[in-house]
Amino acid sequence: MNALFIAALLLVLLGLSYQMGWSRSKKLAAAEGESMHSRPVYHGAFVAIWALLPALVVFGLWALFARSASDNYIISQLPPETSSLAQGEVTSAIQRVKSIASGFGVVGQADPVEAKAAEAYNQFRTLITLGVLAAAAGMGLLGLLWARSRIAKRFRARNEVELAIRIGLIACSAIAILTTLGIALSLIADALQFFSFVQPLDFFFGTSWNPRFQSTGSDAVGEYGLLPLLWGTIMVSGIAMLVAIPVGLMSAIYLSQYADYRVRNVVKPIIEVLAGIPTIVYGFFALVTVGPFLSSAGDLIGIDIRATSALTAGVVMGIMIIPFISSLSEDILHQVPNAMRDGSLGLGATKSETIVNVLVPAALPGIVGAVLLATSRAIGETMIVVLAAGNSPVLRLNPAEPVSTVTVTIVNQLTGDADFTSPQSLVAFALGLTLFAMTLLLNVVALYIVRRFREQYE
Amino acid sequence: MDIVQDKTAETAKSTPAPGTSDPGKRIRVSTRDVSVFYGEKQAMFDVSIDIPDRSVTSFIGPSGCGKSTFLRCINRMNDTIDGCRVSGVVELDGEDINRPDLDVVELRARVGMVFQKPNPFPKTIYQNVAYGPRIHGMTKNKAELDEIVVSSLQRAGLFEEVKDRLDQPGTGLSGGQQQRLCIARAIATRPEVLLMDEPCSALDPIATAIIEELIDELRENFTIVIVTHSMQQAARVSQKTAFFHLGKLIETGDTEQIFTNPKEQKTQDYITGRFG
Numbered sequence: 209m210n211a212l213f214i215a216a217l218l219l220v221l222l223g224l225s226y227q228m229g230w231s232r233s234k235k236l237a238a239a240e241g242e243s244m245h246s247r248p249v250y251h252g253a254f255v256a257i258w259a260l261l262p263a264l265v266v267f268g269l270w271a272l273f274a275r276s277a278s279d280n281y282i283i284s285q286l287p288p289e290t291s292s293l294a295q296g297e298v299t300s301a302i303q304r305v306k307s308i309a310s311g312f313g314v315v316g317q318a319d320p321v322e323a324k325a326a327e328a329y330n331q332f333r334t335l336i337t338l339g340v341l342a343a344a345a346g347m348g349l350l351g352l353l354w355a356r357s358r359i360a361k362r363f364r365a366r367n368e369v370e371l372a373i374r375i376g377l378i379a380c381s382a383i384a385i386l387t388t389l390g391i392a393l394s395l396i397a398d399a400l401q402f403f404s405f406v407q408p409l410d411f412f413f414g415t416s417w418n419p420r421f422q423s424t425g426s427d428a429v430g431e432y433g434l435l436p437l438l439w440g441t442i443m444v445s446g447i448a449m450l451v452a453i454p455v456g457l458m459s460a461i462y463l464s465q466y467a468d469y470r471v472r473n474v475v476k477p478i479i480e481v482l483a484g485i486p487t488i489v490y491g492f493f494a495l496v497t498v499g500p501f502l503s504s505a506g507d508l509i510g511i512d513i514r515a516t517s518a519l520t521a522g523v524v525m526g527i528m529i530i531p532f533i534s535s536l537s538e539d540i541l542h543q544v545p546n547a548m549r550d551g552s553l554g555l556g557a558t559k560s561e562t563i564v565n566v567l568v569p570a571a572l573p574g575i576v577g578a579v580l581l582a583t584s585r586a587i588g589e590t591m592i593v594v595l596a597a598g599n600s601p602v603l604r605l606n607p608a609e610p611v612s613t614v615t616v617t618i619v620n621q622l623t624g625d626a627d628f629t630s631p632q633s634l635v636a637f638a639l640g641l642t643l644f645a646m647t648l649l650l651n652v653v654a655l656y657i658v659r660r661f662r663e664q665y666e
Numbered sequence: 667m668d669i670v671q672d673k674t675a676e677t678a679k680s681t682p683a684p685g686t687s688d689p690g691k692r693i694r695v696s697t698r699d700v701s702v703f704y705g706e707k708q709a710m711f712d713v714s715i716d717i718p719d720r721s722v723t724s725f726i727g728p729s730g731c732g733k734s735t736f737l738r739c740i741n742r743m744n745d746t747i748d749g750c751r752v753s754g755v756v757e758l759d760g761e762d763i764n765r766p767d768l769d770v771v772e773l774r775a776r777v778g779m780v781f782q783k784p785n786p787f788p789k790t791i792y793q794n795v796a797y798g799p800r801i802h803g804m805t806k807n808k809a810e811l812d813e814i815v816v817s818s819l820q821r822a823g824l825f826e827e828v829k830d831r832l833d834q835p836g837t838g839l840s841g842g843q844q845q846r847l848c849i850a851r852a853i854a855t856r857p858e859v860l861l862m863d864e865p866c867s868a869l870d871p872i873a874t875a876i877i878e879e880l881i882d883e884l885r886e887n888f889t890i891v892i893v894t895h896s897m898q899q900a901a902r903v904s905q906k907t908a909f910f911h912l913g914k915l916i917e918t919g920d921t922e923q924i925f926t927n928p929k930e931q932k933t934q935d936y937i938t939g940r941f942g
């Protein structure tokens with residue numbers, strides 16, 4: 209209900225302010241008989257921005273402080289000794305009142321004091337909501353009037369709107385960056401807690417993974433060596449990229465340079481369908497088809513390949529990733545100007561010479577980006593590995609043997625009744641942080657490659 | 667045709683002075699009833715023309731009349747355009763170049779092209795010019811390649827400006843410099859026929875003079891076709907001129923005759939600036 213009110217208020221404010229700015233500008237233009245600096249749409253947009261902004265700020269402040277304000281209010285309604293209770297008990301007391309207030313009911317009988325507090329809290333909430341709505345509307349109107357008063361013949365509304373657009377764009381990019389930072393920080397806190405149980409050295413350089421080991425009567429909490437998992441991840445995604453990069457790139461080159469446009473229009477969507485198949489289905493495919501096939505193929509040439517192994521998971525993951533690389537690279541190759549291709553063909557180069565010498569270098573930054581995206585996908589992929597890699601966290605060099613990966617282990621550690629104070633669960637955060645750092649590193653490397661390339665060619 | 671071939675041997679050695687024509691010259695490129703379609707739309711209508719060896723032929727005509735389109739028929743660059751279809755016969759040295767078993771790659775090495783829009787590769791200046799010689803394996807060692815690169819740049823009148831930055835990207839040059847880079851790139855492969863699509867459109871008078879000198883020099887050994895919007899340039903550099911209008915070849919003949927005594931009213935109107 210609140211959300212509806214807020215949306216309605218903002219919409220009304222938007223329409224009203226735009227209309228007022230627009231009509232005032234029109235009127236001024238008509239009265240002066242001369243052309244204004246900016247067209248009426250810009251004046252309308254300018255007034256609308258200044259009407260919405262203060263209202264949004266009010267709502268934003270409310271969102272920030274609403275919780276602590278209502279908590280404080282509830283405490284003030286409860287008997288004074290409540291606030292001297294332990295932190296957890298205060299929180300649960302507040303929670304009980306809120307539940308009663310919203311009508312969900314609580315465990316056990318509601319105390320009369322609690323019931324009264326709940327009722328008061330409901331009133332408080334209604335009051336505050338109305339107050340905030342009124343404040344937002346008031347601030348919005350003030351902004352509206354102020355902005356409207358600034359409209360004049362030489363007023364540069366167009367430039368102001370441009371500035372607002374720019375700030376809006378910056379804010380959006382900031383959200384992406386802040387989210388990334390936030391994710392990293394939330395991981396770090398829990399990961400640090402994990403490192404209070406296990407030495408970082410033992411984690412990062414340990415070669416043995418056995419978290420369930422709990423020797424009775426001693427402090428030992430198990431072995432948390434990262435290396436077997438890391439190696440598993442690297443091996444599986446490495447095999448996947450070995451499959452996906454050549455196949456994906458080649459098919460992209462075929463589609464963009466050799467195929468008739470009619471062929472391309474049919475084939476490209478089909479390849480993209482591959483990307484839409486849920487990964488768990490790829491998991492079945494690996495388990496039921498590819499694994500046994502690789503195993504019997506290995507028998508034929510005298511190599512012992514296990515049905516669930518790094519190889520099986522890697523190959524199937526590679527197939528899953530092909531469309532990422534081929535589709536993105538095809539788009540990028542297609543964007544290389546035809547004049548470039550013609551220049552090379554016109555000098556008597558063959559198609560393949562043209563592709564190797566001109567098209568691929570020109571498209572390289574984009575191709576690196578596509579490969580990088582695909583690699584990140586491979587590193588983060590979980591379902592295929594759960595089913596097809598054998599889930600065996602042992603450090604083995606042979607890709608034909610079962611392995612386990614970082615992602616699978618995170619799932620293992622967090623499923624079941626996870627207790628977020630034990631190292632068995634907390635290790636998941638350290639693992640997540642490691643994954644995060646890995647993909648970050650990959651990005652940096654790719655950025656470096658792209659930059660080097662740019663210096664060379666553009 | 668027979669008479670023409672008989673004369674081949676003797677005319678190949680002599681080079682007539684600029685501006686004069688030699689009716690007995692060997693025919694290098696010859697087209698018969700060439701029509702070009704972009705999808706459903708017809709852009710060229712039954713063009714038949716003979717282009718003599720060791721001379722310069724200029725194509726003139728209003729914008730959009732099909733000069734570039736026709737030029738691309740001669741080295742089959744129209745193949746690279748989706749939906750473009752060419753009918754009729756185009757012969758190079760008496761050989762049909764649209765034959766299915768013809769080696770297009772070799773054809774384009776023999777018939778070089780300077781495109782209307784400069785299109786340097788996103789590589790260094792050196793690599794741009796060395797591109798053709800490298801893929802055709804024209805040189806035995808680096809020194810020979812260096813020699814080709816330097817002399818091509820010199821002949822295109824660009825060397826002095828870029829000699830200190832051969833390792834800088836060709837795309838970083840100015841428009842006119844890029845145009846000369848593309849000319850240097852085209853002559854570095856030593857084509858027998860050179861198709862130049864408005865090679866001086868972005869050049870100042872001095873650079874234009876250098877390119878015209880180059881064309882004069884190349885004419886001694888090669889066949890040159892140049893598209894130009896400058897009547898003076900056509901008159902200065904070419905021995906034969908062809909006038910196109912709305913996809914049709916209106917008139918072709920010796921440059922002197924076209925500019926002093928055109929047979930067609932349309933040609934007359936165009937060269938005197940009454941339309942186009």
Ligand SMILES: Nc1ncnc2c1ncn2[C@@H]1O[C@H](COP(=O)(O)OP(=O)(O)OP(=O)(O)O)[C@@H](O)[C@H]1O
Nearest residue numbers: 704709727728729730731732733734735736747782
């Ligand atoms: N790739 C293409 N697809 C479709 N139509 C084309 C294409 N290229 C050229 N045309 C059409 O063919 C006609 C001839 O074009 P062309 O480029 O040969 O003209 P032009 O004589 O070279 O003109 P300009 O002097 O402006 O360069 C024009 O009507 C043009 O619209």
Ligand SMILES: [Mg+2]
Nearest residue numbers: 733734782863
């Ligand atoms: Mg043209």
